[in-house]
Amino acid sequence: MRRQLAICCASISLVLAACGSDDSTSGDVISIVASDTACDVADTELPAGETTFEIENKGDDVTEVYVYAAGDRIVTEKENIGPGTSVNLKVDLAAGEYEIACKPGQKGDGIRQDIKVSGKGGKALESKYDREIEFTAKDFAFEGLADFSAKKGEAIEFKMENKGPASEHEFEVFLPSDEELGEIGPTKVGATGEAIFKFEESGTYRYICGIDGHENLGMKGTFTVA
């Protein structure tokens, strides 16, 4: 099914959900069928340059699709792909070896498919961040950060899933000087909040949940950057 999205956006203003993001295509169009158990990439040897992955989620769970370069460095990603929906993901890859990961349930390492890109063109990787860490907030504790530490200069995407049962939670990070570095804002039960933090200074960082009283209930901790 190849939808004419440019026409869709101009003439059917009610179909906003399908038009909210840049869903146009460029370069070769390669289909990816994501399900709860598979990540079928129609072509695994691609020419360098622009490619559009046309992703269809045939699973029962919300999924996301990542393109990784060597060392699990994230090239790009598309999140929140609902069951039965399709989205486009444009890439501009230089020659090299990559992996595509479909992540049913939007967690873990995902189902991986190797792809190889060859020829001239495309962009070398300039990742927005070096890696990501997933952790949870519950009433009233953070879990999954006990062993966390970072290298000076690393940029890391933090993904916090609120596992409830009742309260919203935040994740505020403070520099060794105790200035605030940044935060994941109030995140509802069942939702996942995200923020990218770049650690320019070494030392001990502190984090808390900034919602009234949660720090004193135990939602706090520290990690080191070295």
Ligand SMILES: [Cu+2]
């Ligand atoms: Cu909290």
